[in-house]
Amino acid sequence: MNDIISPENIVYKKPTLMNDTPMHYCAGCSHGVVHKLVAEVIEEMGMTDKTVGISPVGCAVFAYRYIDIDWQEAAHGRAPALATAVKRLWPDRLVFTYQGDGDMACIGTAESIHALNRGENITIIFINNAIYGMTGGQMAPTTLLGQKTSTCPYGRVPELHGYPLNITELAAQLRGTCYVTRQSVETVGAIRSAKKAIRKAFEASMAQKGSSLIEIVATCNSGWKLSPAQANKWMEENMFKQYPKGDLKDTTGL
Amino acid sequence: MGKFKGAIVVNTDRCKGCALCVEACPKGVIALAQKNVNIHGYPYVVAVNPDECIGCASCGIVCPDGCITVYKKRIED
Amino acid sequence: MAEKEIMLMKGNEAIAHAAIRCGADGYFGYPITPQSEVLETLAKLKPWETTGMVVLQAESEVASINMIYGGAGAGKRVFTSSSSPGIALMQEGIAYMAGAELPGVFVNVQRGGPGLGTIQPSQSDYFQSTRGGGNGDYNVIVLAPNSVQEMADFMDLAFTLAFRYRNPAMILSDGVIGQMMEKVVLPPQKPRRTEEEIRRECPWASIGRTADRKPNVITSLELKPEAMELRNLHLQEKYRAIKENEVRYEAQQLDDAEVLIVAFGSAARIAEKAIEIAREKGIKAGLFRPITLWPFPEKQLREAAHGKRGVLVVEINAGQMIEDVRLSVNGEEPVEHFGRLGGIVPEPDEIVKAIKEKLL
Numbered sequence: 001m002n003d004i005i006s007p008e009n010i011v012y013k014k015p016t017l018m019n020d021t022p023m024h025y026c027a028g029c030s031h032g033v034v035h036k037l038v039a040e041v042i043e044e045m046g047m048t049d050k051t052v053g054i055s056p057v058g059c060a061v062f063a064y065r066y067i068d069i070d071w072q073e074a075a076h077g078r079a080p081a082l083a084t085a086v087k088r089l090w091p092d093r094l095v096f097t098y099q100g101d102g103d104m105a106c107i108g109t110a111e112s113i114h115a116l117n118r119g120e121n122i123t124i125i126f127i128n129n130a131i132y133g134m135t136g137g138q139m140a141p142t143t144l145l146g147q148k149t150s151t152c153p154y155g156r157v158p159e160l161h162g163y164p165l166n167i168t169e170l171a172a173q174l175r176g177t178c179y180v181t182r183q184s185v186e187t188v189g190a191i192r193s194a195k196k197a198i199r200k201a202f203e204a205s206m207a208q209k210g211s212s213l214i215e216i217v218a219t220c221n222s223g224w225k226l227s228p229a230q231a232n233k234w235m236e237e238n239m240f241k242q243y244p245k246g247d248l249k250d251t252t253g254l
Numbered sequence: 255m256g257k258f259k260g261a262i263v264v265n266t267d268r269c270k271g272c273a274l275c276v277e278a279c280p281k282g283v284i285a286l287a288q289k290n291v292n293i294h295g296y297p298y299v300v301a302v303n304p305d306e307c308i309g310c311a312s313c314g315i316v317c318p319d320g321c322i323t324v325y326k327k328r329i330e331d
Numbered sequence: 332m333a334e335k336e337i338m339l340m341k342g343n344e345a346i347a348h349a350a351i352r353c354g355a356d357g358y359f360g361y362p363i364t365p366q367s368e369v370l371e372t373l374a375k376l377k378p379w380e381t382t383g384m385v386v387l388q389a390e391s392e393v394a395s396i397n398m399i400y401g402g403a404g405a406g407k408r409v410f411t412s413s414s415s416p417g418i419a420l421m422q423e424g425i426a427y428m429a430g431a432e433l434p435g436v437f438v439n440v441q442r443g444g445p446g447l448g449t450i451q452p453s454q455s456d457y458f459q460s461t462r463g464g465g466n467g468d469y470n471v472i473v474l475a476p477n478s479v480q481e482m483a484d485f486m487d488l489a490f491t492l493a494f495r496y497r498n499p500a501m502i503l504s505d506g507v508i509g510q511m512m513e514k515v516v517l518p519p520q521k522p523r524r525t526e527e528e529i530r531r532e533c534p535w536a537s538i539g540r541t542a543d544r545k546p547n548v549i550t551s552l553e554l555k556p557e558a559m560e561l562r563n564l565h566l567q568e569k570y571r572a573i574k575e576n577e578v579r580y581e582a583q584q585l586d587d588a589e590v591l592i593v594a595f596g597s598a599a600r601i602a603e604k605a606i607e608i609a610r611e612k613g614i615k616a617g618l619f620r621p622i623t624l625w626p627f628p629e630k631q632l633r634e635a636a637h638g639k640r641g642v643l644v645v646e647i648n649a650g651q652m653i654e655d656v657r658l659s660v661n662g663e664e665p666v667e668h669f670g671r672l673g674g675i676v677p678e679p680d681e682i683v684k685a686i687k688e689k690l691l
Contacts, residue, residue, distance in 0.1 A: 032318025
């Protein structure tokens, strides 16, 4: 056994850009997987010293504790506005936002749509788990019909709560966007595809192709009150119907 | 032909016992340790069938906390 | 464009010209009367072709102030402008910048309120500016120009103070000064800072972590109460230093004055004329004009008011700065208020009448 466990035999380890600070996310939360991918892509692109991340309000508010790049903490929903300014003022930097569904698709809808529509050379990473995790499991604009949350305890119904919002489909209509895609991170294959998407979006932003939106359909096992494995299953059976995966737009040529 | 043998090292202090690696492993290598918790109070995973490991790294890839380092070596037999 | 120039223009236009000349890196703003000329002038001057300054019309005031946050967090000299209801929208961003210690600059060209109000001038945002409409214990440096020249001069001053203390700074103007035309001396072009200069001046800025340092994180969040208390004590220490070092005011004809008028901004210009008329009628009036509304010139005002028969605070609102005047004077002399509301700008004769009725 000992001769297998040796530095030259490593085929996978936590990316160096992700530090050793224990992460506050719940056991099994999708955030951790996406954080790893973001760290890996920045490292592989050699952009560690030229990247600025904009973190949200939501479970990922402390994203800046875990990936060793420069960060700015934005007010709820405002990250695309910060990113707009940073990228225009420092055009050679890699600038991305990392936001949840409340941040990107509720309070921040205007900032999201307009930054994407202006074609700012940024990437919005949008983690959609159809619930407000950090504040205790309330309904999100992306909560599914029939899904129960603390503010729709009998299940979401259109008469009271309206319909789930497919903001990514809206974004794909915007001329300023060059890459709009929906991914997930619950299987090895999905994770590999999500990483490729992040890499493509980051490269497109550096090549000044316009704005990119990567929606990661994700789980919130705490909010959904399921185990991590059960949450993955529930997501596969229910979320992908409302939020189908794949590229909605790709004019990057990359 | 060369076969691969793998091995994993789990950072048990960082592990939160979410067991997604247990789900992902194609060879049944990993399981939650029984009656053990780490310093944070989380149950953690261990390689209970280390000889079965082929070093595919599925466990490492799906782990949300980056707890698992995966090794793989070609065995000339 | 590069040389010192003397021109005739509106206050709003002077803001734009002066910003370019003092090496501003970016403007992000939204149209609103009576200040849209700031963005319009910048758009016409096209500084992105000359100095490389970024000019962007944002989708709202909410977006604008957050663009300022982002730009300031990246060590850049960025500013926005708006008018009263738009500044109300910006309160979140302003408080966040105070909490994150960011040197953002913003201009309020006041109009009548409350709410949508009127497009006519007022000074009714004194409370909003000095007491802060955002959350928490914070202060914003507030400069109150009373001329087109001061609109121009205060752009560089606002940036200088903002960066010196890592604190938001505002220029509190109003529709009179924004729209009136006066002669203004514009300074020669100062070059925009290089990346090295920015890294030196702002080692805290979030612009890409070079290998020689730890990551920089711009944030106003701190969940541990003990740590948050320390953060707040640090802010309070900073505010004490600003109060100690940055008070600015102007005094006119105080030596033989028997009554004192306290006014800022356009009200101070009208008060100057009122004092002229009063003196012709044998009333010896003097003017104390705070230039920094925060930090307020408490000590200096108390001295100026000492021994006077009375103090008349002239402000185009229902009585806001008068509270700070009363605190400064501390009961030693009577303090009265004169103001007009609803966007009406008072005439000098009304002020003279008020002096007679309220102080004498």
